[in-house]
Amino acid sequence: MDLERIAADLEPELKGKIFLREPMKNHTAWRVGGAADVLIAVKTKRDVGLVIKYAMEHQLPYIVLGNGSNVLVLDKGIRGIVLKLAGGLREINIAGQRVIAEAGVRLPVLAQKVYQHGLSGLEYLAAIPGTLGGALIMNAGAHGGCIGQLVKKVTCFTSQGETINLEEDQLKFGYRQSSLAQEKLLVVEAELFLQPEEPNIIKARMDKYQEERMKKQPLNLPNAGSVFVNPPGYAAGYLIEKAGAKGLRKGGAQVSEKHANFIVNVDNASARDILELIACVKEKVYETFNIQLETEIKVLGEG
Numbered sequence: 250m251d252l253e254r255i256a257a258d259l260e261p262e263l264k265g266k267i268f269l270r271e272p273m274k275n276h277t278a279w280r281v282g283g284a285a286d287v288l289i290a291v292k293t294k295r296d297v298g299l300v301i302k303y304a305m306e307h308q309l310p311y312i313v314l315g316n317g318s319n320v321l322v323l324d325k326g327i328r329g330i331v332l333k334l335a336g337g338l339r340e341i342n343i344a345g346q347r348v349i350a351e352a353g354v355r356l357p358v359l360a361q362k363v364y365q366h367g368l369s370g371l372e373y374l375a376a377i378p379g380t381l382g383g384a385l386i387m388n389a390g391a392h393g394g395c396i397g398q399l400v401k402k403v404t405c406f407t408s409q410g411e412t413i414n415l416e417e418d419q420l421k422f423g424y425r426q427s428s429l430a431q432e433k434l435l436v437v438e439a440e441l442f443l444q445p446e447e448p449n450i451i452k453a454r455m456d457k458y459q460e461e462r463m464k465k466q467p468l469n470l471p472n473a474g475s476v477f478v479n480p481p482g483y484a485a486g487y488l489i490e491k492a493g494a495k496g497l498r499k500g501g502a503q504v505s506e507k508h509a510n511f512i513v514n515v516d517n518a519s520a521r522d523i524l525e526l527i528a529c530v531k532e533k534v535y536e537t538f539n540i541q542l543e544t545e546i547k548v549l550g551e552g
């Protein structure tokens with residue numbers, strides 16, 4: 250793969266910036282991950298369309314990254330192109346109860362903006378450090394709500410480079426999963442429908458959720474949020490703690506002492522350290538409870 254050629258071809262066409270052999274640890278919340286051949290920090294929906302078309306024409310693999318807050322990029326990095334949306338695709342339009350936002354908008358930014366317009370529904374997502382696109386793919390949620398409940402319409406690119414609009418009744422959202430992910434769609438925009446409420450009341454809820462997180466989560470160390478999904482009827486963190494895995498360490502990665510469903514990067518962890526720790530936690534929980542934990546985080550790249 251001639252990386253300089255790819256950059257030379259695409260640079261004049263794009264508003265976004267191209268990085269070659271870019272360390273992915275600069276783009277992930279865990280601060281882990283080898284280099285991507287090409288990382289394109291796209292700025293507009295047109296940029297996204299052009300990159301997909303180019304990748305198809307040249308048979309190059311590509312993946313999409315939001316803010317990298319729910320991914321583990323492996324140590325040998327990513328072959329082909331990474332389209333990074335966080336930092337680009339940032340438009341937000343509010344008309345009455347309808348909010349149309351591009352997929353690169355960060356959830357805390359969106360939540361702040363809608364609350365100032367007296368719109369409620371996003372305050373429980375305000376402290377999640379992902380983009381709107383990543384949140385839709387994962388059906389991000391907290392405090393009893395999830396983003397899927399608010400969606401009216403989503404605009405995506407298919408892997409063939411076509412733009413499609415999917416209405417509410419064409420979308421399916423489950424616990425940390427969506428039909429968008431299953432169909433491998435690249436989300437570029439969404440329309441949400443929110444409820445009017447007094448801004449001070451929304452703000453008070455937002456502050457309360459934020460405070461709870463500060464107390465419970467190890468936010469001072471690089472992490473990717475909850476590593477495991479909660480199995481039916483249990484909190485994964487509870488099972489991990491009771492299985493004696495809290496504080497367990499592999500290389501530079503450790504099961505957080507503060508919240509057992511978090512793995513923190515305490516000392517320059519590699520993806521291998523984290524994968525080994527995940528395997529060890531799974532084993533301990535299985536031995537103790539006969540329950541097979543499943544990971545929530547998405548593993549990308551080559552090990």
Ligand SMILES: Cc1cc2nc3c(=O)[nH]c(=O)nc-3n(C[C@H](O)[C@H](O)[C@H](O)COP(=O)(O)OP(=O)(O)OC[C@H]3O[C@@H](n4cnc5c(N)ncnc54)[C@H](O)[C@@H]3O)c2cc1C
Nearest residue numbers: 315316317318319379380382383384389390391436473474
């Ligand atoms: C401190 C902390 C707290 C967290 N708390 C929560 C929580 O309370 N609830 C919760 O649900 N999650 C939580 N998370 C996890 C994470 O923030 C969410 O899953 C978030 O929605 C991921 O968004 P992202 O933009 O970072 O996605 P990324 O991590 O960049 O990507 C996640 C997956 O989505 C894909 N993807 C990203 N953007 C797009 C797009 N536009 N189109 C198609 N595919 C895309 C990627 O390829 C990848 O497979 C937390 C994470 C951290 C670090």
